[in-house]
Amino acid sequence: MTLSQVTLDDIRPIGIGAGILGTGGGGNPYLGGLHLAAVIREKGPQPIIDPFALADDALCCVVGSIGAPTVSIEKLPEGTEMQRALRLLEAHIGKRFDAVAIAEIGGANSMQPLIGGLQAGIPTVDSDSMGRAYPEIQMSSFLFDTSATAAPLAMVDAADNAAVLPHASSDKWAETIARNIAVSMGARAGLAGTIMSGAQVKAAGVHYTLSLAHHLGSAVIAAQRHKADVPAVAADALDGAVIFRGKISDVARRTTKGFARGGLSIDSFHNRDRLEIEFQNEFLIAYLNGEVAATTPDLICIVTEEEGEPVTTEVLRYGTRVAVITAPAPPQLKSANALKVVGPAAFGYKVAYTPLPGGVIGHAPQMQVKISRENL
Amino acid sequence: MTLSQVTLDDIRPIGIGAGILGTGGGGNPYLGGLHLAAVIREKGPQPIIDPFALADDALCCVVGSIGAPTVSIEKLPEGTEMQRALRLLEAHIGKRFDAVAIAEIGGANSMQPLIGGLQAGIPTVDSDSMGRAYPEIQMSSFLFDTSATAAPLAMVDAADNAAVLPHASSDKWAETIARNIAVSMGARAGLAGTIMSGAQVKAAGVHYTLSLAHHLGSAVIAAQRHKADVPAVAADALDGAVIFRGKISDVARRTTKGFARGGLSIDSFHNRDRLEIEFQNEFLIAYLNGEVAATTPDLICIVTEEEGEPVTTEVLRYGTRVAVITAPAPPQLKSANALKVVGPAAFGYKVAYTPLPGGVIGHAPQMQVKISRENL
Numbered sequence: 042m043t044l045s046q047v048t049l050d051d052i053r054p055i056g057i058g059a060g061i062l063g064t065g066g067g068g069n070p071y072l073g074g075l076h077l078a079a080v081i082r083e084k085g086p087q088p089i090i091d092p093f094a095l096a097d098d099a100l101c102c103v104v105g106s107i108g109a110p111t112v113s114i115e116k117l118p119e120g121t122e123m124q125r126a127l128r129l130l131e132a133h134i135g136k137r138f139d140a141v142a143i144a145e146i147g148g149a150n151s152m153q154p155l156i157g158g159l160q161a162g163i164p165t166v167d168s169d170s171m172g173r174a175y176p177e178i179q180m181s182s183f184l185f186d187t188s189a190t191a192a193p194l195a196m197v198d199a200a201d202n203a204a205v206l207p208h209a210s211s212d213k214w215a216e217t218i219a220r221n222i223a224v225s226m227g228a229r230a231g232l233a234g235t236i237m238s239g240a241q242v243k244a245a246g247v248h249y250t251l252s253l254a255h256h257l258g259s260a261v262i263a264a265q266r267h268k269a270d271v272p273a274v275a276a277d278a279l280d281g282a283v284i285f286r287g288k289i290s291d292v293a294r295r296t297t298k299g300f301a302r303g304g305l306s307i308d309s310f311h312n313r314d315r316l317e318i319e320f321q322n323e324f325l326i327a328y329l330n331g332e333v334a335a336t337t338p339d340l341i342c343i344v345t346e347e348e349g350e351p352v353t354t355e356v357l358r359y360g361t362r363v364a365v366i367t368a369p370a371p372p373q374l375k376s377a378n379a380l381k382v383v384g385p386a387a388f389g390y391k392v393a394y395t396p397l398p399g400g401v402i403g404h405a406p407q408m409q410v411k412i413s414r415e416n417l
Numbered sequence: 418m419t420l421s422q423v424t425l426d427d428i429r430p431i432g433i434g435a436g437i438l439g440t441g442g443g444g445n446p447y448l449g450g451l452h453l454a455a456v457i458r459e460k461g462p463q464p465i466i467d468p469f470a471l472a473d474d475a476l477c478c479v480v481g482s483i484g485a486p487t488v489s490i491e492k493l494p495e496g497t498e499m500q501r502a503l504r505l506l507e508a509h510i511g512k513r514f515d516a517v518a519i520a521e522i523g524g525a526n527s528m529q530p531l532i533g534g535l536q537a538g539i540p541t542v543d544s545d546s547m548g549r550a551y552p553e554i555q556m557s558s559f560l561f562d563t564s565a566t567a568a569p570l571a572m573v574d575a576a577d578n579a580a581v582l583p584h585a586s587s588d589k590w591a592e593t594i595a596r597n598i599a600v601s602m603g604a605r606a607g608l609a610g611t612i613m614s615g616a617q618v619k620a621a622g623v624h625y626t627l628s629l630a631h632h633l634g635s636a637v638i639a640a641q642r643h644k645a646d647v648p649a650v651a652a653d654a655l656d657g658a659v660i661f662r663g664k665i666s667d668v669a670r671r672t673t674k675g676f677a678r679g680g681l682s683i684d685s686f687h688n689r690d691r692l693e694i695e696f697q698n699e700f701l702i703a704y705l706n707g708e709v710a711a712t713t714p715d716l717i718c719i720v721t722e723e724e725g726e727p728v729t730t731e732v733l734r735y736g737t738r739v740a741v742i743t744a745p746a747p748p749q750l751k752s753a754n755a756l757k758v759v760g761p762a763a764f765g766y767k768v769a770y771t772p773l774p775g776g777v778i779g780h781a782p783q784m785q786v787k788i789s790r791e792n793l
Contacts, residue, residue, distance in 0.1 A: 129583065133509075202590050204598075205581040207505065214578050218601040222580075225594040 043167055043252040043405055046086040047155055052078055054258030055251065059151035060351030061261070061275055061342050061366070062254055066301075066323035067148015067174030068110030069353060076120065077152050080159050087155045088164040090140050092248050099239030100136055101166065102127070103144040103183065104157045107196070107219060108229035110149060110355070119199035122231025123157025130195035130233040133205050142166040142242055144181065144235070146250040147174030147323075148353075157231070168246030170235075172253075172371035172402040173340050176322045178219060179212035180383050182373035183235050187245045191215035194234025198226035206234075247371040247403040253278075261349045271349025272364035275342075280401040281368025284327070284334060285309065285316040286346060289361045294354075301354050307363060316365060318343075320354050325388050327365065335367040336385040338374035339397045342366040369400030419543055419628040422462040423531055428454055430634030431627065435527035436727030437637070437651055437718050437742070438630055442677075442699035443524015443550030444486030445729060452496065453528050456535050463531045464540040466516050468624050475615030476512055477542065478503070479520040479559065480533045483572070483595060484605035486525060486731070495575035498607025499533025506571035506609040509581050518542040518618055520557065520611070522626040523550030523699075524729075533607070544622030546611075548629075548747035548778040549716050552698040554595060555588035556759050558749035559611050563621045567591035570610025574602035582610075623747040623779040629654075637725045647725025648740035651718075656777040657744025660703070660710060661685065661692040662722060665737045670730075677730050683739060692741060694719075696730050701764050703741065711743040712761040714750035715773045718742040745776030 044051065056070035081087065095101070104123050106113065131137055141158040144150055146169040158165040170181035178191045192209040196219060204222050209215035215234075223230045237245075257278045264274035276283045287307040294303035304319040317328045324341040327334045335341050343352040346362040374383055375396060381387060384394045420427065432446040457463065471477070480499050482489065507513055517534040520526055522545040534541040546557035554567045567588040572580045572595060580598050585591035591610075599606045613621075633654045640650035652659045663683040670679035680695040693704045700717040703710045711717050719728040722738040750759055751772060757763060760770045 132583075133581075200586040200590070202585050202594060203583045204594060205509075205583060207508075207579045207581060209578045210576040214576070218578060218580060218598060221597040221601040222594060225597040 043091060043249050044089045044255055046088050048086045049078055049081050051255055054255045054262060055151060056258065057261050057350065058254030058256065058258035059146055059148055060353070061257060061344060062146050062172070062340070063148035063174040063351060063353065064323045064340050064342050065320055065354040066176060067145060067150060068113055070149050070152055072114065073149045073152030073156070076118070077156050080156055084159050087159040089251060090164045090166050092166050092168040092243050092246055095140060095166065095239030095242055097238060097240040099139040101140045101142050101237045101239060101242050102130060102138055102233050103142050103154070103170065103235045104231070104233045105144040105150040105153045106229060107223045107232045112228040113149065116227055116229050118229070121160060122197050122199065123153050124160035125197040126195050126231040126233040127157055127161045127163065129197060129203055129205065130193065133193055133195060133207070134236065138163050140164050140166045142183070142237070142246060143169035143251060145169055145171045145174050146254055147171060151251070151254055165251070166242060166246070167251045168242055168248045169250045170247060172247035172250050172374065174323055175383060178216040181235065182247055182379065183237055183241065183245050184212050185245070185373065185379040185382065186376055187241050189235055189237045189241050191235055193236060194219060194232060196222055196226070196230045196232050198230050202226055245373065247373050249405045250402065252405070253402060265348055272344050272346065272366060275344060275349050276366045276368070279340065279366065279368035280399050281340065281366050283364050284367050285329065285365040287316065287363070289357060289359055289363060292357045292359060303354070305357055307365065318365070321388055322354065326385060326390050326392070327367070333392050335397060336390065336392060336394055337388060338370035338379070338383045340368040340370060342368070367397055368402065369397040371400065371403035373403060419467060419625050420465045420631055422464050424462045425454055425457050427631055430638060431527060431630045432634065433637050433726065434630030434632065434634035435522055435524055436729070437633060437720060438522055438548070438716070439524035439550040439727060439729060440699045440716050440718050441696055441728070441730040442552060443521060443526060444489055446525050446528055448489065449525045449528030449532070452494070453532050456532055460535050463535040465627060466540045466542050468542050468544040468619050468622055471516060471542065471615030471618055473614060473616040475515040477516045477518050477613045477615060477618050478506060478514055478609050479518050479530070479546065479611045480607070480609045481520040481526040481529045482605060483599045483608045488604040489525060492603055492605050494605070497536060498573050498575065499529050500536035501573040502571050502607040502609035503533055503537045503539065505573060505579055505581065506569065509569055509571060509583070510612065514539050516540050516542045518559070518613070518622060519545035519627060521545055521547045521550050522630055523547060527627070527630055541627070542618060542622070543627045544618060544624045545626045546623060548623035548626050548750065550699055551759060554592040557611065558623055558755065559613055559617065559621050560588050561621070561749065561755040561758065562752055563617050565611055565613045565617050567611055569612060570595060570608060572598055572602070572606045572608050574606050578602055621749065623749050625780065626778065629778060641724055648720050648722065648742060651720060651725050652742045652744065655716065655742065655744035656775050657716065657742050659740050660743050661705065661741040663692065663739070665733060665735055665739060668733045668735060681733050683741065694741070697764055698730065702761060702766050702768070703743070709768050711773060712766065712768060712770055713764060714746035714755070714759045716744040716746060718744070743773060744778065745773040747776065747779035749779060
C-alpha cells in the first residue's frame with residue numbers, strides 16, 4: 042500500500058525513514074517536519090499522486106531547499122520559500138504545474154515538496170530522483186537518461202531576493218551558478234526546477250520513495266516499541282543488510298570545497314574487525330578490514346544500535362554505538378550515464394562499482410511492517 | 418557640440434577619456450574598443466541620443482560587463498553578451514527597450530553599451546550614472562534619488578548560461594547576488610538591468626558623459642600632437658586641476674573581499690612634498706603631506722606626466738612619472754542619498770566630504786578642444 046496523502050501522523054515515520062535514506066547527508070528532517078505539521082494543521086493533508094497516475098503531458102518539476110544543512114538549523118526559513126519558488130518558475134514559463142516531484146527523499150528535502158505543494162495547491166508525486174541523498178542538482182535520475190534539464194530553475198530566499206536561471210550550459214553549470222546564488226542568499230534558498238512531463242517522471246523517477254520512507258520509519262517505530270532489533274528491521278525494510286555493529290572509534294572531518302568531508306572508523310563489539318567509512322556529505326564508501334564492502338550509489342546508512350535512529354555525518358562522534366546498514370541503490374542510479382555522475386569515480390574513489398544484489402528502492406514497497414520472528 | 422553617433426574615429430578618444438574618467442578603476446577600454454570597431458565595421462556607426470530627446474515614457478535600461486577587470490584581459494568575451502543580456506531582460510519583462518543608457522562612463526564599460534546597442538539595434542543615450550567609475554551596481558545615480566531599482570536584471574556568460582533576478586530586497590542585495598553569479602560565470606558576465614523611463618533617465622542621469630569622454634580624449638590627443646602639457650589640458654577639460662606631479666615612490670596592494678585595495682605614494686619632482694592616495698579599485702582619497710586633498714565622489718585621476726595617458730590601479734608601479742588630476746564630481750553624486758553610497762564614509766574613510774568647487778561633468782561640454790596658450 043502506498044501513500045495517498047500525508048497527514049500529521051505520517052510526518053514522524055517519514056522523517057525517520059528519510060533520515061536513514063539520507064545515508065548520513067541530506068540534513069535533518071526534524072525542523073521540516075515541524076513546519077509541515079503547521080501547514081497541515083492549517084490546510085489539511087497533502088494529496089500524494091501515484092507516479093503512474095500522472096498524465097503523460099502533466100507538467101511537473103522538483104522543489105527543495107538548496108544550501109548548507111548546517112545553516113538550515115540556525116537560519117529558519119520565512120516559510121513560503123517553496124511556494125514562492127514554484128510560483129516564480131510558473132511565471133517564468135507562463136504555465137502552471139500539475140504536480141511536484143521530490144528531488145531527494147533522503148534527509149530534509151523529503152519534507153519540502155510536501156510543504157510547497159500544500160501551500161501552492163499542487164499534489165506531490167510519490168517519486169524522487171535519488172532514492173537517497175546527494176549534494177548536487179545534477180545528481181538526479183530525472184537528468185541522467187532523459188532530455189530534461191536542471192534549468193530553467195527559480196530560487197527565492199527568506200527575504201525578497203529571487204533569481205531565475207532561464208538556461209545553462211549543462212546541469213553541472215546550473216548547479217554551480219545556483220550554488221553561488223544560494224550562498225549569496227545566506228546559504229539557504231528555495232529552489233524549483235527540472236521541468237518534466239508526466240511521461241518523463243514515470244520513465245526516470247525513483248518511484249514510491251515517499252511511501253518507502255514512511256514504511257521504513259513505521260517499521261523502525263514499531264520495532265522500537267517491541268524492543269526488537271531495530272537496525273535489522275530497518276535493513277529488512279530496505280532489502281539490505283546490517284553489515285557491521287560496533288563503537289565509533291575515530292572521526293576525522295574537514296570542510297573543503299563546500300562539503301563536509303572526512304572519515305570514521307567503527308570497531309566491532311565482538312572481534313577485532315574494523316569498518317572504515319569515508320564521506321563527502323553522504324557516506325560514500327565502506328571498507329571492512331581494508332577491503333571495499335560497499336560504495337556509492339549503493340546506500341551506506343548508520344543508525345544507532347539501540348534505537349535505530351539515523352546518524353548523520355554532522356553528529357558522528359567517538360563512542361557512539363552504531364549499526365551500519367547497506368542497501369542496493371535503485372536501478373536508475375546504476376546506468377552508465379548515472380554512474381558517471383554518482384559512481385565512486387565521480388567522487389574521486391578509484392574503485393570499480395560492484396552493485397549490491399537485490400533491492401527494493403524504487404519499487405512499490407509492501408506496506409506491512411516487516412518484523413520477522415528472528416528480530417523480535 | 419555633443420555626439421550624435423559613434424564612428425570608428427571616435428573610439429580612440431572615447432577610450433582615452435573614459436580611461437581618465439575611470440579614476441584608476443573601471444578596467445581598460447582598449448579591448449572593448451577593438452570589439453566596438455569590429456561591430457561598427459560590420460553594422461555602421463552607433464546612433465547616440467541626447468538624453469533630453471528621450472520621450473518621458475521611453476523604456477530604457479543600462480547594460481555593461483560585471484566581473485573582475487583583471488579577468489577581462491585574459492578571458493575574452495564571446496562577443497554578443499550585451500545583446501543577449503538585453504534580449505533576455507526584454508523577454509523577462511515582455512517589452513522592448515527604446516534606448517540603452519551607460520552604467521559607468523569610466524573605464525571599459527564605456528564601450529559595452531555602444532557594442533550592445535549596435536548589435537541589438539537600440540540607440541545609446543549620452544548619459545551615464547556615475548560620470549566616473551565605481552565598482553558596484555548600487556553606486557548609480559539612476560538609483561540614488563529615484564524609484565528605479567537594480568532588479569529586474571539579466572546576466573549571460575560567454576557560453577550558454579543565463580540568469581535573471583526578477584526582484585531583490587535592495588539594490589545592494591541585487592549587487593551581492595549578481596556579483597556571485599558573475600563569479601560563477603568565470604568572473605565576467607554581460608548584465609542588463611536598472612529599468613527606467615525616459616523621464617527617470619533625464620532626471621537622474623549624469624548627462625553628456627560619452628561626449629565628455631570623447632572631448633577629453635580628443636583634447637589629450639591634440640595636446641600630445643602639439644607636445645603641450647597634456648595633464649594640464651586634461652584637467653582643464655574636466656574643469657579640474659593638476660594637484661601634483663612626481664614619481665611613484667611606493668605601491669602597496671592587497672586583494673581582499675573582491676577588491677584591489679591598497680595605496681601609493683608620489684614624491685614631488687620639485688620639493689619634499691608627498692601625495693598619498695588610497696584605492697579600492699578606484700582612487701578614493703588623496704592626502705597631501707598628510708592632509709586630505711580630495712575624496713570620493715570627486716575624481717582623483719592619475720595620468721602619465723609626458724603623454725597624459727590614464728594610469729589604472731593595476732599598472733601602478735614604482736618609478737612611473739605621473740600627474741594627479743582632481744575634478745569635481747557631478748552633482749548627482751553629492752546628494753545626501755548619494756553620499757551614503759559613494760561618499761568617503763561608504764568606503765570606510767572617517768573624513769567629512771568637502772566638495773571641490775566648480776565642475777563640468779554632467780553638463781553639456783563645450784566641444785572645442787581647449788588648449789590654452791599657457792599649456793602649449
